[in-house]
Each structure stands twice: as structure tokens, then as C-alpha cells.
Amino acid sequence: MSYQVTDTYDGIDQAMRLMRDAMKGMPERHRYMRHYDDVRRSVAVLLILLEEATPWLDETSRAEQSTSRAKTLLASLR
Numbered sequence: 001m002s003y004q005v006t007d008t009y010d011g012i013d014q015a016m017r018l019m020r021d022a023m024k025g026m027p028e029r030h031r032y033m034r035h036y037d038d039v040r041r042s043v044a045v046l047l048i049l050l051e052e053a054t055p056w057l058d059e060t061s062r063a064e065q066s067t068s069r070a071k072t073l074l075a076s077l078r
Contacts, residue, residue: 009047012043012046013047016040019036048073052067052073053070
């Protein structure tokens with residue numbers, strides 16, 4: 001099951017690289033930089049949570065530690 005998380009992680013990473021390259025060629029990109037930065041931050045949180053979910057999918061002993069870190073991260077965002 002964790003291979004699906006890895007594939008998702010790689011797909012998101014590739015999409016973010018494509019978006020960054022698209023932003024470089026955009027005229028007047030300064031108008032959209034705030035939105036771009038917001039998306040980057042949100043995706044970074046998503047990727048961290050995906051990494052934290054991997055032990056649950058593997059059903060290892062690290063699952064409980066992962067949950068507590070994920071709860072702390074989500075609490076800091078609210």
C-alpha cells in the first residue's frame with residue numbers, strides 16, 4: 001500500500017515542478033505569486049502528511065508516533 005503513497009508523492013512533486021516552470025515563462029507573474037506561494041505551502045503540508053501516513057499503511061510500530069506528529073502539525077496550522 002505504501003507504494004501508492006510513493007507514486008502519489010512523485011506525481012505531486014512532478015506537478016509542482018511543471019507549475020514552477022510554467023510560472024517562470026508567465027508575463028506579469030507577480031500578480032499570481034501570492035496564490036502560487038499559498039499553493040506551495042498547502043502542497044508542502046500535504047506531502048508531509050502523506051509521509052506521516054505511510055507507516056499506517058505499512059502497519060508498523062511507527063504508526064502511533066506518526067499520528068502524534070501529524071496531529072501536532074495539523075494543530076499548528078489551525
